[in-house]
Amino acid sequence: MSGRSRDGAGLYDDPDFLDGYRHLRRTGQGINDELEIPAMDAVLRTLPVAGARVVDLGCGEGGLAVRLAKAGAADVLAVDASQQMLAAAVQHPRVRYQRADLTTFDLPPGSADLVVSSMALHYVENLDTLLARTAHWLSRSERKHPPGEAGSPPAARVVVPGGAEARPIEREPASSWGEAPRVGREPSSSGGEVTRVEREPSSSGGEVTRVGRGASSGGGEGLPRAGGALVFSVEHPVMTAAVAVDCGVDDYADEGRRERTWFVEGVVKYHRTIGSIVGSLRRHGFQLELIDEPLPTREQAAAHPHLAIHRRRPPILLVAARRTS
Numbered sequence: 487m488s489g490r491s492r493d494g495a496g497l498y499d500d501p502d503f504l505d506g507y508r509h510l511r512r513t514g515q516g517i518n519d520e521l522e523i524p525a526m527d528a529v530l531r532t533l534p535v536a537g538a539r540v541v542d543l544g545c546g547e548g549g550l551a552v553r554l555a556k557a558g559a560a561d562v563l564a565v566d567a568s569q570q571m572l573a574a575a576v577q578h579p580r581v582r583y584q585r586a587d588l589t590t591f592d593l594p595p596g597s598a599d600l601v602v603s604s605m606a607l608h609y610v611e612n613l614d615t616l617l618a619r620t621a622h623w624l625s626r627s628e629r630k631h632p633p634g635e636a637g638s639p640p641a642a643r644v645v646v647p648g649g650a651e652a653r654p655i656e657r658e659p660a661s662s663w664g665e666a667p668r669v670g671r672e673p674s675s676s677g678g679e680v681t682r683v684e685r686e687p688s689s690s691g692g693e694v695t696r697v698g699r700g701a702s703s704g705g706g707e708g709l710p711r712a713g714g715a716l717v718f719s720v721e722h723p724v725m726t727a728a729v730a731v732d733c734g735v736d737d738y739a740d741e742g743r744r745e746r747t748w749f750v751e752g753v754v755k756y757h758r759t760i761g762s763i764v765g766s767l768r769r770h771g772f773q774l775e776l777i778d779e780p781l782p783t784r785e786q787a788a789a790h791p792h793l794a795i796h797r798r799r800p801p802i803l804l805v806a807a808r809r810t811s
């Protein structure tokens with residue numbers, strides 16, 4: 487079909503699109519199994535998932551929601567607009583599925599400890615308002631039983647794809663979420679504040695950039711007790727901008743709606759710069775904890791030739807942030 491636009495909320499119920507997408511996922515030809523899922527799980531393993539009330543935005547068939555439930559989350563509310571995706575979703579006693587459009591979906595303040603989203607938020611036109619709502623759900627002052635406090639369930643295991651690296655999640659104080667960044671001062675590109683940046687190997691063979699802010703928390707001392715955490719992956723802004731055949735990036739500064747052909751014509755996605763995403767997070771009271779760009783190693787690209795293109799430009803942006811109040 488041509489000449490038709492397909493918004494994210496209805497896209498995954500389009501039979502032509504869904505056939506292509508499911509084939510991609512079934513055959514492992516996408517970026518999910520090799521790049522996105524391992525990187526997402528590496529971040530989630532550093533969080534006190536046990537006992538947490540989790541919300542998964544754009545859950546699809548529930549892979550991430552079920553991994554978190556198996557890791558000990560007390561309750562996972564998994565939200566998606568697609569009837570077809572939800573109809574095929576994997577069932578788990580602690581996962582509740584809800585059909586809703588993320589454009590308007592809302593929850594009471596303080597009702598979540600952890601919000602996650604895997605490769606869905608680039609379909610949402612107004613990310614800023616969604617992040618504003620998310621900040622309220624994660625509001626620390628209104629959360630009843632922060633994980634890691636007395637009364638929360640015991641530690642559980644995170645199931646890592648492949649199973650080999652599974653390790654227990656400690657019921658640790660939430661303030662030890664992630665590793666404290668080592669101090670290294672440089673000018674911030676997003677507002678002139680001092681930002682600490684540390685590069686280290688990432689789960690995916692690339693590097694993780696850990697970012698910490700503020701002048702008084704060097705080495706992690708003085709970090710506030712963690713509020714609720716937000717972890718999400720999106721199509722990398724380099725991809726959503728416009729990528730020419732030669733892999734050059736174009737129109738990066740022009741944020742907003744894009745129409746792309748992906749199995750079908752007219753697939754609508756929304757481009758935002760990294761600075762704009764970070765700015766929205768900060769505006770709504772989030773402290774940025776980590777930015778990762780999962781990339782294939784040379785070995786992965788050799789073993790899975792469909793990944794080779796992703797060494798030329800990053801396919802995924804993975805962000806972790808937390809509410810501090």
Ligand SMILES: C[S@@+](CC[C@H](N)C(=O)[O-])C[C@H]1O[C@@H](n2cnc3c(N)ncnc32)[C@H](O)[C@@H]1O
Nearest residue numbers: 494495498544545546567568587588604606609
């Ligand atoms: C690429 S899939 C990812 C699914 C799942 N998170 C995963 O990683 O397997 C994107 C999902 O976002 C959902 N989605 C897109 N736009 C949405 C919207 N406005 N409201 C709710 N769900 C939406 C789609 O229905 C689809 O299931």
